[in-house]
Amino acid sequence: MPGLRNRTIAITRSRQDAREFFELVEAQAGKAVAIPAIEIIPADRKVAVRFLELLQKKKHDYCAFMSAQAVRILFDLAGTKAADILKQTLIIAVGPKTREELEKHDVRADMMPARFSSIGLVEMMSKSKPAGKKIIIPRSGEANDFAAKALSELGMKVDEVFLYKTHTAGVTEEWKEFGGMLExxxxxxxxxxxxxxxxxxxxxxxxxxKKLPESVSAISIGPFTTAELAKKGVRCHEAKDHTIKGTVDAAKRLFTSRA
Known part of the structure; x- marks a missing residue:
């Protein structure tokens, strides 16, 4: 059977954060390898407090969580009181994993864009007469400003709070093993x-x-990841569905077509 059988696919996440990926790849008789490329550094607890205070003071119409990571960090920093405050606004979850993480903390997502990305968020909001509405976005300090700019152009009042930042991971044993596998x-x-x-x-x-050999295919989870790969001169196969499952489906299509 073609597809991922006997294929080895690496993912730029830790093994812990890539559990779904491992399950999906192994279910297709493939092998998954975890190579975490970044480390998450949560902000000071004061940042989470400021986020909640802003939400209460400005009475935002919407709060948009762009990732499950943002949800986890908020509750790690602010505790269970965040749930009660979040229930005072409409919650947007960008992607099913983000929605699931919110539900773990007793917060229901009211809305979810059809496309699980900043682009999907803007597309969804553009259909709801957003001018004059207020939205707050807890996010990574390294994320681009596409959503904030695009929502502002729709006439929305946008607040962003940077709950965490990232920095490049070190050369671990996982990476050394990956380098050997490339060779x-x-x-x-x-x-x-x-x-x-x-x-x-x-x-x-x-x-x-080391360099990424041309024989190794690059698979992107979404348009901004694709754009960053293009800056590195790397052509990639972008997932139709901007989720981990979408990347595995993209890999399956790629290798099935080659077979």
């Missing part, structure tokens, strides 16, 4: 899950004095 031509594809993961990946590869 032995045992890696078929690498899945990139964010623009910051792309930057981290190539910084680590530079430290290891």
């Amino acid at each position: 032995q031509k045992k890696i078929d594809a690498v899945v990139f899950t964010s623009a910051s993961n792309v930057r981290g990946f190539f910084q680590i590869m530079k430290k290891m004095r």
Whole structure:
């Protein structure tokens, strides 16, 4: 059976954060490899307090969570009181994993864009007569400002709070093993899950004095990740559905067509 059978695919996340990916790849008789490209650094607890105070003071119409990571960090910093305050506004979850993470903390997502990205968020809001409405977005300090600019152009009042930042991970044993697998031509594809993961990946590869072989396919989770890969001169296959499952489906289509 074609597809992922006997294929080895690396993902730019830690094993813990890539559990779904491992399950999906292994269910297709493939092998998954985790190579975390970035490390998450939560902000000071004061930032979470400021976020909640802003939400209460300005009475935002919407609060948009762009990732499950943002949800986890908010509740790690602010505790259970965040749930009661979040229930005072309409909650937008960008993607099913984000929605699931909110539900773990007793917060129901009221809205979810059809496309699980900043672009999808803007598309959804553009259909709801957003002019004059207020939205707050807790996010990574490294994320681009596309959503904030585009929502502002729709006439929305946008607040962003940076709950965490990222920095490039070190050259771990996982990375050394990955480098060896590249040399032995045992890696078929690498899945990139964010623009910051792309930057981290190539910084680590530079430290290891290695390049991504043309024989290794690059798979992108979404348009901003694709754009970052393009900056590195890497052509990629972008997932139709901007989720981890979408990247696995993209890999399956790629290798099935080659077979």
